[in-house]
Amino acid sequence: MTGGEQLIISGVGGQGILFVTRILAETAIRNGMPVMTSETHGMAQRGGVVISHLKAGEFSSPLVRPGRADGLLAMKEENIALHRHFLRPGGWIVANASRVPAGLEGHLVHVIDADALALEIGSPQAVNLILLGFALARLTDAGLFCSTHQVIATIERRLGEKGALRAASLKALRLGMERAEA
Template sequence: MQFVIVGTGGQGILFASKALGHIAMEKGRSVVGSEVHGMAQRGGSVVSHFKVGEYLSPLVKVGEADVLLAFDQNEAVRNLHYLRDGGTLVVNLYDPEVFRNDRLQRSLERRNIEVHPIGGYSILKEHMGGRFLFLNVLILGAMCGAGVGGVSVDEMNQAIRDLAPARFVEENLKVLKLGYEAAR
């Protein structure tokens, strides 16, 4: 399974990769990933490549990602080229007009890309008082709810318990459930 995780600096891309790696290693699977690339310290574009299975290189080739997790809709569009035909996109969609673009829709249909849009900011405003630092876990929950990536919500729940700072565990578990339910 090959993942590309995209967003902007400060959205928790590193934690998402760490959680996926933790789950895979608990299953005895091989894991390889790249360092986060981009302007993470300045809120700029960030891309992380992550593979589960018998891979030698950490970088995902263009057109070979099974899953694109996008914490930002603009970064999703910018990085769609990584998805294979028939791949899956889980995206934080805050301006639906971006995905109503006819050319983009034709491309997604032609490539048979499954899209799971999540109104992440709206969900976090309503349920978490606008605490957007939980967006990464919301998207991971949505991935599980959509049945994408070969990871169950129970596995992700345990990974969060194992990896999140103690003071944030309960809030992260709440957000995981919100994302899971939003995608179902």
């Protein structure tokens, strides 16, 4: 990776957008990378749109400019249309969707029905980590700045004292990883 990576993480309030952003930011910091983040909460407490900008590397502003993001992590399919203008040509999209939406030519697109998987394991709030695990496993060749092992280590450190939450979080992350490899 040259220069760094710019990501948009998008969803609605209550989906853990900020938690995923913090996990990725802490992982980048542990890798010795400078990190900047910024988020817009909107009506987050009422299920409104939440967007988080994450830059890992040498950047001078925390906001990702339109046409510059390397990737979009969309917790809701509807948010692809809202935020894909941030993507650079050839940027990747990993989305919580049952099918690949139309009109995304020129982008590397991966989808997983994370909502269904989260319900399957009895943890509807696990969509964010299922999607993150899926993204980490699918994008190993696309150039994410961190590995699955590094993210697992960050979750273990961050949730070390919270045994049940740590176990549930790692289970969700690993489920996404497993589905990416299937």
